[in-house]
Amino acid sequence: MGALEVEAFLTHWAVDGHVSSSTQNQALSALLFLYREVLDQDLPWMQDVVRAKRPAHLPVVLTQAEVASVLERMHGVHGLMARLLYGTGMRLMEVVRLRVKDVDFARTEILVRDGKGGKDRVTMLPRKLAAPLQEHLLWRKRLLEDDTAKGLASVYLPDALERQYPNAKNEWGWQYIFPSGSHSVDPRSGEKRRHHHDLHPCAQQRRLWSVRPFGPTLTEA
Template sequence: MQATAPPPKLLVQLREKIRLKHYSLSTERQYVHWVRRFVLFHGKRHPADMGAPEVESFLTHLAVEGNVSSSTQNQALSALLFLYREVLGLDLPWMQDVVRAKRSVRLPVVLTQAEVAAVLERMTGLHGLMARLLYGTGMRLMEVVRLRVKDVDFERLEIVVRDGKGAKDRVTMLPRKLAAPLQEHLVWRRRLFEDDTAQGMAGVYLPDALECKYPNAPYAWGWQYVFVAESYSLDPRSGALRRHHTDEKALQRAMKKAVQAANIAKPATPHTLRHSFATHLLQSGYDIRTIQELLGHADVATTMIYTHVLNQGGKGVASPLDAL
């Protein structure tokens, strides 16, 4: 009689379910991290033997002892709810009663046009081009990093943002000032692609089942990343050795150095350029719905947060001190 194989371990089941639902690699890493911490916090007890009291005590520990932010606490809760519902197949009444931490409502950091110019003047080369794309298109950091050759249309001056936040596509503009520099970059990129092809290393990652549906697509020029790493690396999921897109952390470091060199006290990051893009379009008189579509916001209420800049000072009210 053949012995039945033991069921896979909990974290293996968690990873399989996350990949089945096509969650991103960063989400997979975060969910695995929080589930592991939850299990270790309770002495390696199996989550099936625990419930609301254990979840709440863990979240309380994160807030009180770990001093984590509300968003981090809610991320941990989301990981645990995914574990119980999707992996363990439990949807118990107590899950509906777990209270999420109240998130702080904060205004985005926005640079003035003069400050943006000062930062961009201090960013050259590849990172300078990427930073100008962030400000000139309103794309998110990872949307620029994952940009593919086929999604840049120089004739129409458009960029198609594929699989953005919420798994949605959208179209944004390609600034005229960036058309020539980007074409020059793609000439260099094409040479690198041809060198990789000659070495049999031109394959690129394709999302979901596209690689099975289009087996030749990973080796086609159009599917290549515009901004790539200097060397090959192992895919953490498939184990394939290939050239991945550039590391977003390098752009973050370059931006930080430029902000410091420009003597700007604001805590500006690459995402600040997206905020500045939306703010400056509003100041130029473009309507909120158009900006909503360019940013890819599902709800116009998200875009409305940028309207605070239209009021000079507090709600456009002049201080009585200025009247003295």
Template sequence: MPQENAPTSPAPKLLDQVRDRIRVKHYSIRTETQYVQWIRRFILFHGKRHPRDLGAPEVEAFLTHLAVEGNVAAATQNQALSALIFLYREVLGIELPWLDKVTRAKRPRHLPVVLTRDEVRAVLGKMEGVYGLLARLLYGTGMRLMEVIRLRVKDVEFARGEIVVRDGKGAKDRVTMLPESVKADLRAHLAWRRDVFEQDKLAGKASVYLPDALARKYPTAPTEWGWQYIFPSGSYSVDPRSGEERRHHLDEKLLQRAVKRAVQAVGLAKPATPHTLRHSFATHLLERGQDIRTIQELLGHKDVATTMIYTHVLNKGGHGVLSPLDM
């Protein structure tokens, strides 16, 4: 029989419950960090009252505060709302009909910033080394920033001229092209990367993060060459989930700063970022007459309507209409 006076472990704190539930749902570490931050801010905003004691007026007050006082973007405000919906439904197990009626901020629909071919050539000409290679891959493949940063060795098919984008937006895989003009530099980079990998093996730190419990299913995979990040960090860091010290992928902020420096060096007035190279990739393919369905697949868009925005950038519409002034 269990002892009556046996000590009982304390109930996990609310934010720890949030983290546990997020990991059960296989959300990314970035989503975990953001959701925990928003839930903490929500609780502090209402004087550390428990969310069970709060309702629609408190949620609306918090979101209004973010928009009016914090002056946050619509996407940021919607992310905060998503975090609160997750808290109530997934962690507290409370179905609140009013939560569905909370008005989401309307995201403004802007045309994407696109560089001309000459502008792309000028920006890429100002970038060297690993950042230059990354920027060329962004423009040459149409990948998103984190998709290229998280590339692993096994995802590049030199013989077939393909790159497999794993677990892209919406947890979808897709295939895009590997430009011929980057193959030689990418091979040279991988030779250097192999040397770093061998040094990590000698140091006992060659293990790499694998998603969705793959490390348990394939115990040797984390230390295999094929699973290594192509673009690694320059130092080791502690994994916030496992507590293991290992080499993670390159910090994307370093590439963002490198692109910004190149844009400033060229003297462009456009607010170009790494994502601008993806927009330019799609627009330039469309200019060359590539069909929009193929571009949709290369970009990984769920709906072709999302890809159609590039026809507006060209100012030609879906039918390539010519202005009567130019006839």
């Protein structure tokens, strides 16, 4: 096939066949591979081919009442994490990896470290969540005291901080706010320590989806 035949074939799929953009792109990629890798021919005219357009889908957004109905059905640590997700705009793993020193109650701010694109940023701490978070930190500090008594208080420090500040790994400020429920051996250092919460992103998403604001079915966190 020449340029005219290839263009007609792909345009037919886009215009008359009403295929999805991914289907047409797959056919286009197959033809490019055939001509470039098998037939050793360059196809500069491929850029003129009519491509199938991806349909624009509007996102489904819950109303404030629906969000409140969902959050009311979530309790405990997972409930607090869900409220932080909604109230701060943080991503799930950003909440999971929060450390004590990153929360400034006086300024009602949270410092998100190494976020999207490897950048740090500051987000707000909703005043409504300050008291529940402080209450959670009281429990967290008791847990640290227990770990310290067992010699298991250290946490992972990023980059070379552990070499620069050898005592920081045991300090309160560096502790994860949402820690794992057990200790495990860190494969990087071989040290037994408590990592951050081992909640998988899909698990929290399933919790949020399973809490139905319009029915009795819900999953207790």
